Amino acid sequence: MTSVSLLGPGDEPIVLGVTTPATPVRVPTTRRYLMCPPEYFTVEYAINPWMDPTQPISTSLAVQQWTDLKDTYERLGHKVDLIEPQPGLPDMVFSANSGTVIDGQVLGSRFRAEQRAAEADHFRRWFLANGYTNVVMPERTNEAEGDFTWTGKYLLAGTGFRTDPLAHSEAQEVLGVPVISLQLVDPRYYHLDVALFVLADDLVAYYPEAFSPGSQRVLRRLFPDAVIATAEDAECLGLNAVSDGRHVVLPVEATHLAEEVAKRGFEPVFVDISELRKSGGGPKCCTMELRD
Template sequence: MTEARVSTRRHYLMCEPRYFAVEYAINPWMDPTQPVNAEVAVKEWTELADTYRRWGHRVDFVEPVPGLPDMVFAANSGTVVGGRVLGARFRAPQRAPEADHYRRWFVDHGFRDVFMPTRTNEAEGDFTWTGEVLLAGTGFRTDPAAHAEAQEILGVPVVSLQLVDPRYYHLDTALCVLSPGHVAYYPEAFSPGSQQVLRHLFPDAIIATQADAECFALNAVSDGRNVVLPLEATHLADRLIADGYEPTFLDIAELRKAGGGPKCCTLEIRNQVDNSV
């Protein structure tokens, strides 16, 4: 019998891609020689934000800044657990100024415990809260030492995972938390040891295929029942339906030109430490 899935109300922070462009290449998906349409990117992003609100979630917005074309990828700019905010420190100099704009948003909106990292840390790009532990990716962006720093600042247990495929340069391109204790992931994105860790932690995980990973199906966002996916993620959607989830398909073709998808655009604000994902 399929398990009944339950959605929980979420609080998301997003940033409109008003100045979206691909002007440099800091991941294998970016090609500055290919045309990019910011108007199309805004439409894709708007449909994502509208979807969250239709599901009953709260969505707040950071004002975009000219000259920061990747600021739309809000997930890379903060990790919030129990109302404590750990900001970002980007590896690529092109994105470095984004961190302070997000820091100021949190301070201006009454968050008292806002900490900026001393180690390179690309936030929810590489940090994923499962409801019990913080999964922490490394290999391409986030410094391994940032994992210990996150544990000290956020006060939650951290499990390190090694990424090995440069196409999946952030943890959120290779793994998605669907509900407390339940994830989907693409094993080949991880080192052999990290694959063993994931099998141990999540024996009932949904195992994604190469085709799933390549269309950014794992850069999904779930509220425990509803899951937003790229249009092409039909295989993973079938698996989700079989496990009691309700997928919603969105076009992210323009945003994907910069190596981003639904999760990249979505920073989750968790005000309590509990088993909510």
């Protein structure tokens, strides 16, 4: 029986949990991500409960935190591609909202908020310029990996605040994968990716209270061994995390969630996303996975 620890932001040791001989050995897989530098990041409108245009924003701090996130991915052995940010699109940094890619098939996005609508076409052009030939732009509103989460077997699809329920069947037709609809009920957790993330294979972490009672039952049936997050985990956007099958990149405040995933054999990797969180985003929001 051994404890799992790593260094926190001040280089102090943090004990995150205890593993036992029965704890699975987690194996990372190399991922490819698409990210957008937050060169024009600010909060000049409010389209979710996290956004307050009256509060001060530091674009330079957002750039520093984003760069640390990108460097973390590359240090872990992952490949990061970049898309050029565009003036007037401060939320373009949240690249996860602009495309869902499975087996090289791309389903683009259609934003609900007019302030973000132009982002979709910039990403469409990036896909076409970078060798993707199967690119479909949706007829129904969907905010891509914000509400579409690929488990390797199912596409979990959120609705309730942003993505049109009819976009779920459209995703199934375009991507050719089974889709499971989940209803979100708490406006703070307006996208699926701030209420649930995939750790590995058939294991997820999620915050039950973000979902309708029926969706909670679906999640319990599909993932009986899931990591159950607390309100505190959710409130720091701890579930807006990224796992490569071993390493779990998550906000530095999510210490309870980190301890829980460490007990399952994962290695938490903390990042500071406090400035980006002012727009309702975290590590996953900044990270579109390119599954070629």
